[in-house]
Amino acid sequence: MDPDPQLSRREDPWISRVETVERSLKAAKAGDRIPVFLKLMRNVFGWDVAENWLLKAGAYRITHEVHADFAALHRFERESASIAVPRAWVRPDRWSLDPSGQGPIARKVSWSQYSALTSRSLRNGMIVEAGLKTQVALLVRRRGSLQQIVMLFTRMRRDANVQEMEALANAIDLLASTTKPGSTQQALEHGTHVYQTRLEPRTRRVVGPRGEVRLTVNEWDFLSLLLQREGEAVAFVDLAREVWGAPEAYVGRAVVYDVVARLRRHLVEVGGDCRIASVPRFGYALERLSS
Numbered sequence: 001m002d003p004d005p006q007l008s009r010r011e012d013p014w015i016s017r018v019e020t021v022e023r024s025l026k027a028a029k030a031g032d033r034i035p036v037f038l039k040l041m042r043n044v045f046g047w048d049v050a051e052n053w054l055l056k057a058g059a060y061r062i063t064h065e066v067h068a069d070f071a072a073l074h075r076f077e078r079e080s081a082s083i084a085v086p087r088a089w090v091r092p093d094r095w096s097l098d099p100s101g102q103g104p105i106a107r108k109v110s111w112s113q114y115s116a117l118t119s120r121s122l123r124n125g126m127i128v129e130a131g132l133k134t135q136v137a138l139l140v141r142r143r144g145s146l147q148q149i150v151m152l153f154t155r156m157r158r159d160a161n162v163q164e165m166e167a168l169a170n171a172i173d174l175l176a177s178t179t180k181p182g183s184t185q186q187a188l189e190h191g192t193h194v195y196q197t198r199l200e201p202r203t204r205r206v207v208g209p210r211g212e213v214r215l216t217v218n219e220w221d222f223l224s225l226l227l228q229r230e231g232e233a234v235a236f237v238d239l240a241r242e243v244w245g246a247p248e249a250y251v252g253r254a255v256v257y258d259v260v261a262r263l264r265r266h267l268v269e270v271g272g273d274c275r276i277a278s279v280p281r282f283g284y285a286l287e288r289l290s291s
Contacts, residue, residue, distance in 0.1 A: 014163050014164060014166070014167035015167070017044050017045060017167055017171075018167050018170045018171055018174070018202055019202065020040065020044050021037065021040050021044070021171045021174055021175075022174055022201075022202050024036055024037075024040055025037065025174055025175065025178045026178070030178075030179075033175065033178050033179050034052050034063065034064050034175070034179065035064045035066070037050075037052075037150070037171075037175045038050040038051070038052060038064055038065065038066045038150070039066050040171075041066075041150070041152055041171075042066050042067070042068070045152075045164075045167075045168070045171075046154075047136075047152040047153060047154055048067060048068040048070075048073065048132070048153055048154050048155050049065070049066075049067040049068070049073060049076070049132065049151070049152065049153040049154075050065070050066050050067070050150065050151070050152050051064070051065045051080070051150065051151040051152075052064045052065070052148065052149075052150055053085070053148065053149040053150075053151060054147070054148050055087060055146070055147050055148065058086065058087050059084040059085060059086050059087060060084065060085045060087065060090055060149060061083075061084050061085075062080055062081055062083070065077050065080070065081075068155075070155070072129065072130045072131055073130055075130070076126055076127075076129075076130040076132075079126055080123060080126065083122055083123065085122065090146065090149070092107075092110055092137070092139060092146065095110050095112065095117040095137070096112050096117065097110055097111060097112065098111040098112070098113060098159075098160040105162070105165045105166060105169055106245075107139070107221075107242075107245055108138065108139050108168075108169045108172060108173075109136065109137075109138055109139075109165045109168045109169050109172075110136065110137040110139065111134075111135075111136050111160040111165065112134070112135045112136070113133070113134055113157065113159075116135060117135055117137055127153070130153075130155075131155050132153040132154065132155060133153075133154060133155060133156060133157045133158070134153065134154045134156070134157055134158040135151065135152070135153050136151070136152040136153075136168070137149050137150070137151055137152075138150040138151075138152070138168055138169075138171075138172040139172070140172060140175070140176045141225075141228070141242070142176075142228050148176075150172060150175070170201050170202055170204070173199075173201030173224075174201045174202065176201075177199070177201055197267065197270070197272035197273050197274050199220070199223065199224060199227065200212070204220055206223060206266055206267070206270055206272070207270060208267070208269075208270030208271040208272040208273070209270070209271045210269070210270055210271030211269060211270050211271070212270055213266045213269055213270055215263075215266070218243055218244065218259055219259055219262060219263055219266070221242065221243045222239065222243045222259050222260075222263060223263055225238075225239065225242050225243060226276065226284065226285070226286035227286060229286070230274075230286045230288070231285065231286070231287070232285060233279040233282055233283055233284070233285045234283045234284055234285065235282055235283040236248050236253065236256065236282070236283045238283070239256060239283060239284070240256070243259075260276055260284060263276055264276055272289075273288060273289050274286055274287060274288050274289060275287055275289060
């Protein structure tokens with residue numbers, strides 16, 4: 001007899017952790033969600049240090065941090081708090097990744113062993129002095145650019161595995177969906193219109209009034225990018241870079257057309273109140289349908 005898929009799902013420890021993140025973020029007040037998320041990375045996912053870096057005035061600065069109670073880490077927190085990393089220095093494409101982290105997940109979860117993610121980091125010496133061995137960056141892009149980074153560290157070597165990386169990718173999607181400007185929660189709090197079409201990070205589905213459809217990795221990344229840049233025309237070159245992580249010439253227009261056709265069918269199926277509009281000889285834009 002085949003195993004019960006629901007039972008297998010409940011027994012998956014990583015799915016359980018992501019569900020804990022989802023419940024906790026939904027229960028938290030809007031201003032508390034980032035510190036709540038960092039505590040979950042420490043207490044539920046088991047990382048010794050969790051930091052939130054936000055892009056402000058052309059540089060990334062730490063806005064919140066939680067860490068284990070070790071003297072070296074207290075000093076690490078104090079010395080890190082005053083650092084601003086210039087935007088130009090933050091180049092995920094140049095970060096050293098674990099070989100198991102290649103592919104679509106690596107665009108959101110960058111995993112590094114025994115070194116800082118970038119050799120130009122002002123904190124290389126501090127990281128070594130604090131005894132931190134493994135470093136992971138969870139990347140949050142808005143309107144096509146990197147806006148926020150959650151940094152995780154452990155004092156013990158931690159090997160990358162696909163299951164944990166997928167769980168971390170889902171967790172950072174949940175944080176992005178509950179903290180970004182114009183989110184559903186903020187719309188509810190301010191009494192503005194809440195659109196019916198939405199993405200559900202935990203299950204990787206697009207949800208509408210008539211149902212829901214699970215998306216492939218490329219479908220998810222494509223629709224996420226259009227939603228983040230709603231109303232803007234997104235060029236083919238940007239779609240290729242953000243969704244496939246490759247030049248447009250390598251991806252090919254036929255691949256893009258296929259993803260768009262599938263997404264259009266999905267949006268009709270779920271009764272979505274938005275559509276993917278073609279911008280001739282340029283790319284695509286997400287448009288809301290009039291009520």
